[in-house]
Amino acid sequence: MKTKLNNKSEVKVMTGNETAALAATLCRPDIVAAYPITPQTEVVEKLAQYHASGKLDAEIINVEGENSAMNSITAASLAGGRVFTATSSWGLVFMYDAILVTAGARAPVVMVNVNRETPGMIAVSSGQQDMISTRDCGWIFLIAEDCQEILDMVIMAYRLAEDHDIQIPVMVHYDGFYLSYMAERVEIPFQKNVDDFLSVLKQQPERTKLMPGELLGCGSHGILGGYMEMRHKHCQAMERAKGKFEQINLEFEKKFNKNYGGQVEEYKLYDADIALLASGSMCGTIKTVIDEKRKHGIKIGLLRLRMFRPFPNEKIVQALKGKKCVGVVDRSLCFGFKHGPICVELRSFLSDIGDTKILSFIDGIANTDIKKDNVKKMIDLIIAGSKGEDVPEVTWVSYDENHGGN
């Protein structure tokens, strides 16, 4: 059932994967290269379908592996094209050397990564371990909560990646299985509005492109000072990306009448004593539990990470300052640290946040559902922590040391 609505061309029920493919199509990429992997496969199929039907006017490269997907689109991007790919887990790890080049060359590539557990054990299941395993590759990382946000975030990702002041590749993450296969109501914007939104990039100075016959090169040997200069500039651009993303979000709101809140989304945090810090699809469940808890007079809020790299420490510190106890939910592990990775990063700004107790919750590993009961258990621990009771610093919520995982 399609309904014509103001400011959007149509409303459809779509899976996260279909949404991602449609979002990329709306951004009119020149080159698309992708290799199928569970749970991302539908993205590749949909792109092929859009291409076959004429909806997607792009060069499709049916590569023989993810490594070639990233290598080919990086080169196409440096030649001047707008590019897209999608992958997940093992695929992301297989393109690891290539994503380092993409970032080092500052190629404004956009890709979606459908979060899944990484190799080690063959886990065809959701988890953010793939994101954590590649976090220091120099890309900007965005994390979507639902299907609608996947669509909107991919559009914003192109604005961010290709911005003249930024020029850093952007990876949009969304939870495999939970979002990849879940069909939700998605509002699809008019093509013209997306074109308008992205047309700002055309007014900016043209980026350097690799052209035949020109005395130009990519991937030169960078040694000593030259290398350090490039890295320093990359880090500076990463810092600029925070403000730029806020600005893009405001412009997006003007155009599409939707505001997600920039680097972080604050949910009922303004008067909260205690809070949860989380990211991705689990935030829907957390918000529901928060609503229930608030009915019982418990002042709890949620801070949702929308941007993971660069790490929005200023926004986080500002939002969490003065809270008695904060629980950080991680869907991945930081081997060698007992805390979850996002918790480890939050703790490095502990002195800025002040006298706040930080708890680490590890949950949702390998498709273990983060159910309402799990969230309630976390909130109980946070409440206990806020009262100064003795609570463990790290809790594996769905795991019992005596009985294993459930």
Added chain:
Amino acid sequence: MVEKKKKRLSKVFDYLKHEDPFAKGVAFCAGCPLELLVRFIPQVLGNDIVITGTPSCSAPVLMGQNTGSWHKLSYYGTLMTGAAANATGLVRYYNRAGIDNTVICFNGDGTAADIGFGNLSGAAERNEPFIYICYDNEGYMNTGIQRSSTTPFGARTTTTQVGVNSRGKNLRRKNLAMIMAMHKIPYAATATMSNLEDLAQKLLKAKQIKEKGFCYLHVFCPCPTGWGVGPDMSIELCRKAVKTNYFPLWEALNGNFSFSKQVKKPKPVKEYTKLIKKFNHLSDQELDILQKDIDYEYSIIKAMTKLEKEIK
């Protein structure tokens, strides 16, 4: 109507129609045929090529480690694992944007036959419109002479040493040119630095044919430093390799094989190996194994050339 016969270019210099874009004193070893090759290509094909390469012997020059002595070409330096994929991305975008291009993916045997073989094969299967040139010096020379899959039987390298337990490489070489031709790509050919007219013709042919799809050129490039020969011997080695059928010159258009040069009375491979230090430990028995392997490879190509009519 009979077409007017084109005037045949008789001397190799007639093919060098463009400027040499490389500066003097580039950072190659003395006598390296790779330097001759990389200077030769843009002089024949023009300076508007885009050359893509990977960490390798050619990298210091192509990617500018030695910025004091460089070149004037547009280039793309990247990973060994994705060389052909990079070239794919470039040509796909150039063709889409209507930009005239000749993309040369220029790699050693380490990238082509080993670590980057998957995406080379992938690009060939997809018939991507660019020229892939493999300069084969039979090993990983830039990292200090380690064996590759094109290192021939018996050859001594730093990872196939000669001692009580080892007599050099005890496996046969991978015939990459043949493997590429088996993809039935529009053009696959072998060439070497002793037969420059042949090389120039093949380059020009590839430039023309690449409009239709993937072109592969396998260029035999001895490594004086790694093989243990004097810098004045590199061209002689190329010549001997052709004359002993160690490296036969052939081409395959859409899978139709033909010899570019047929040696009437091929010399035994010993005539070639005796010049090179990496083979000097080989016994007559071991040389016999190598000879048989050379004969085997040659007989396949010969059989393929005879298949031509049947394929048509």
